[in-house]
Amino acid sequence: MEVTRPALVFDRVGYAYQEAPREAVSDISLTIAEGEWVGVTGPTNAGKSTLCLLAMGLAPHFFGGRLKGGVTVLGKDSRQVSVIERSAEVGLLFQNPFTQVSGARERVDDEVAFGPECHGVARPEVEARVAEAMERVGIAHLAARHPMDLSGGQLQRLALAGLLAMRPAVLLLDEPTSQLDPAGAAAIFDVLAGLHQRGTTILMVEHRLERLCELCPRVVAMAAGRVIADGPPDEVFNREAVQERVGIPVFTRLARDGALPRPWPVRVGDAATAFAKSIA
């Protein structure tokens, strides 16, 4: 029997930023298998972004600070690998579309090529990867445009293409759609669904609980720097602690306020079924 190695392991991880009085995350233990799509959510300052920074290695390499415990990504300890070394296998998409563009390229396709070029990839290979990445995110028709002419949603897709050109095995996303309009957000989620189908491991921080429940088979709920629940969304959002400290999708709240029996549904389809049953 083949044992697949986990993609990400957090082993009793604690981390405090430099000069911070308290840890941003404490005692985090999580194992994420290859190919999983895990959603992370929680109130502000729950440590969700820090989790992404730890997985990428920006914490502690970029931010300094104090790291306890072990973060192992694709078999390598994050303390031993620099962020730029990680960049060949792990990508991180941030919230703000505008600051992720290199600013040094005048064409969209040149921008997507930036990452592979930094890695010294040969020219023909670079071109193949660029074409593939632009196709995946749906911006091939924008190849000749200047990055600064793009809208926020298009820029975010460009940033994602830039990461995909590296063909990462693990993709981290820190609220990738929070600054986009619904159409822009939908486009990003479509790309992610495609990547998930192809086996990319995805760790995604997302506020929109309804989306999270639709897309992610597994949800990690965090509050005050700790993991308070970890499992399928139906389970997680039926926990009292999560309901109080993190929040619940609209459908769950309606089920609760509509006096439906537990466990409460978290997705629109299940909610429709549950309510239909109760009306009948």
Added chain:
Amino acid sequence: MPEIRLEDVRFAYPGGVDVYPEPGLTLALGDGVTALVGENGAGKTTLTKLLIGLLRPRAGSVTVQGEDVAKATVAAMARIVGYSFQNPDDQLFERTVRAEVSFGPRVLRKPVAEVERGVAWALEACGLKGREEVHPHDLGLSERKWVAIASALAGEPQVVVLDEPTLGQDYPSRERLRSLVAQLADMGRTVLVVTHDMDFVGEACSSTVVLSEGAVRYAGPTAAAFADRDLVEEAGIEPPHVTSLARRLGLGDAVSERAFLAALGR
């Protein structure tokens, strides 16, 4: 009595196309809470800037509280319109929350008593009580947004414009926002909320204006805003989650949770 009135307004950015095509934008808003929705690029932000005089119309008239915006300075409009921008970091610069929130009324040279009163109310309504002496940059993004909103309210303006106030906010924050705009509506103020958050629109805004490619496609009660599905699709918006569920159950077009539960008979 419409507090905000736009008539046949035309505007184009330098070197750009007309934001509002022929015959121009016409809209009238009264007191209460109105949501302004539409895709990015539809002309929402341009509209709000026209209201405060940051932009001047090429043609047509913009009147707020009877003031013709074309004839007033931005500073004069700032007395009537409290504007909270999308990115709080575009305006925060003072060393304490209190100083930041009181900046507007101080710059407008309001009497001290008025300033104190306005600031106290704003801090309370925005959940910042107890944080007055904190440095705004020591606050998280969510709280900084609240500081920006409080700054817009401290001058006790008759008209309040909030640009994407729910971005990055968790549920308790959105609830506080809902109760805040309801309070403002009770006080007889005119509130305009530019947002993509349709759930918030359904819960907190009694009227909705749908803008698409510079034209007003709908202006009326929120309850009926999502009824025309073709319109919704063309305008690039989506109905609130509660509405999707209500439709699946054949319960009509409830836009708020309360309306849904009422339709259910609970």
Added chain:
Amino acid sequence: MAGGLSLYAEGTSLLHRAHPLTKGVLTLSAIALAFIAPSLWWVVGILVVLLALVTAAGVLRRFFAVALAILLPITLLLLAVQGFANPLNRTVVFALGPIVYYREGLAFAALAALRIACLVSATFLFSFTTRPADIAEALMQRGLSPRMGYVVQSALQIIPQTLEMAGRIQDAQRARGLETQGSLPRRARAYLPLMLPLVLSSLVATQERAMALEVRGFGLKVKRIARYEFFDSTLQRALRWALALAVPGAIVARVAGWR
């Protein structure tokens, strides 16, 4: 102007296609020679050559619009002031009321104006025919570190982005009632509310950019692969050497008495 700051004008002339280094050397040596050459006619000669190149590059009209806007006021000012105030003035040429104009001053002004015209022409010739990205690429192919190359290439986009940020901040503060125009005390009061958010937001943006760059592997010590090849030739190489040597050669000639 789409995208970043740039004077670049699309074109396929010989000059457009020439190696950026050739154009760089041409520009610098033309400027140096214009200032070293001793008399009016030499400088006129250099200017004529530059203008011929501008024409060959197909950017004459654009060039005139921009160059005239800069050169006309400077030239008039020089003539007006030097013509009557130059200490070497002796020979009267004409008088405008009480102000008398002398030949020596006018000649001095003409020489200075022509040298400046050469400077402006050479600089614009370079800017109109060379993509900014190409300058950095050419330098990096010759050994400039990728970090420095990035600084050059990104400045052109980041400057307009920063200006946009400044505009947004100004809008936000004006919407609170802050007056940003008018008397000096008024503008002084507006300084902190405008500058502080700009500085802080720029620092945050810089940090975000730095993180995003690392995440893409910027800074990896790999052998740099040229992104594209420039058109170079023996003729261009010879030209670069010739021009580069002409400058110290001209200096020596001046010292030796070239008049």
